[in-house]
């Protein structure tokens with residue numbers, strides 16, 4: 455069978471949830487027995503998302519094979535319930551880099567290398583490669599941004615050319631927005647009509663239109679979109695705002711969205727799911743709706759005046775991981791942002807931390823807000839409030855311990871103090887050279903590495919296995935020169951990358967839950983498979 459392609463485009467406004475739409479269609483196709491994969495096509499000239507500011511662009515998600523991607527790839531993994539790879543993330547920068555590399559290798563046989571068709575052809579090649587690597591029968595290619603932007607026009611051209619090359623095997627889903635202006639009070643279809651027109655002007659006729667709005671679409675609205683957009687009315691899918699994104703696959707299923715796609719693409723009937731079953735999603739959604747007893751989690755970080763930006767987006771995987779674990783323990787997660795700066799201004803503010811069941815210090819870079827985070831960690835350590843330190847949160851826990859328990863008042867990370875007499879966190883040797891060369895792109899210790907757990911530790915009990923694999927994104931590490939002293943004083947090293955003898959996990963003795971990890975467990979948490987460390991944290995939070 456020829457590989458099938460579903461392109462997902464957006465219209466009218468960005469941040470409509472194209473990623474969730476793509477992931478939900480993919481989850482449904484998996485539940486119905488098909489092998490699928492999702493590819494995010496970002497119009498940026500950046501090679502990857504590693505150099506983008508998360509407060510502007512959202513979280514940098516890291517694949518297990520070490521590529522820094524857009525947060526949508528994280529959504530795909532959560533809905534598909536498995537790891538994806540570097541082939542699931544595509545940028546204009548990568549495509550141009552490849553085309554130029556081919557040109558230098560004389561691969562174009564003396565021809566002029568042109569934006570069209572060579573660039574779209576390269577995009578198509580990459581999509582096919584993703585299909586092969588993931589043994590996918592169906593590839594969902596989400597094109598970032600909205601139609602009508604110059605930026606993504608080459609991806610749309612790839613979409614058009616592939617459909618031309620393989621008619622019947624390519625369909626388009628256009629996700630668009632229906633506003634309900636306050637002054638009018640009713641849902642308007644005109645913006646959707648225009649965005650379909652814009653898409654049509656690129657030579658693409660969408661087979662499906664997903665109508666995003668705060669409310670469900672009624673028949674009248676669907677009729678209008680169908681008539682003016684030239685789309686079968688049954689293929690206009692209503693996608694109203696919901697309280698949980700995990701409802702989206704079920705909302706689509708009620709409208710037979712996947713069934714209609716299967717029919718249109720001529721996919722053979724299948725029975726056995728290749729991923730989670732529909733009933734798994736139904737159970738999860740029921741659980742989410744039922745949980746009422748709260749668990750309060752505080753995330754202590756440096757926060758910016760983010761303007762229009764939604765802060766949640768920069769910590770999306772952590773938020774989702776907290777939710778997954780809380781639901782699995784029948785609790786309703788209440789997540790609060792705590793600006794570490796307020797602990798720098800007044801230590802009296804630390805008392806606020808008593809109001810939380812558990813505290814997380816997430817990953818981060820640089821010195822802003824760090825002293826406040828260290829104060830918060832000291833407080834939760836002493837007051838036995840469950841704590842999970844993620845990456846920087848682990849490094850800062852080590853610094854706090856060295857300063858306040860080992861009485862090394864100047865202990866620090868070399869990241870913030872190159873001259874510290876006690877660099878308890880120091881730079882990874884290979885990183886030193888890279889930084890000297892100002893080589894910042896994709897040069898951190900990235901992706902999944904093995905870690906061996908100490909059998910006597912509580913993290914071993916949580917994972918239920920001695921060997922684990924977790925994802926990384928850092929330049930600095932625990933300094934082994936201090937290991938014996940730190941362990942003697944009670945902060946135990948319970949997870950190590952044995953290949954390089956790198957400390958991966960520390961755990962405090964005699965505390966209900968005080969764990970710091972050099973990696974990012976949040977990238978491995980799934981709604982249907984919560985991460986053991988987050989489960990451990992929340993469970994301790996409920997008990998204490």
Ligand code: GLN
Nearest residue numbers: 817818845846928929930
């Ligand atoms: N800034 C720290 C480092 O580079 C931590 C990185 C992180 O939290 N992801 O090692």
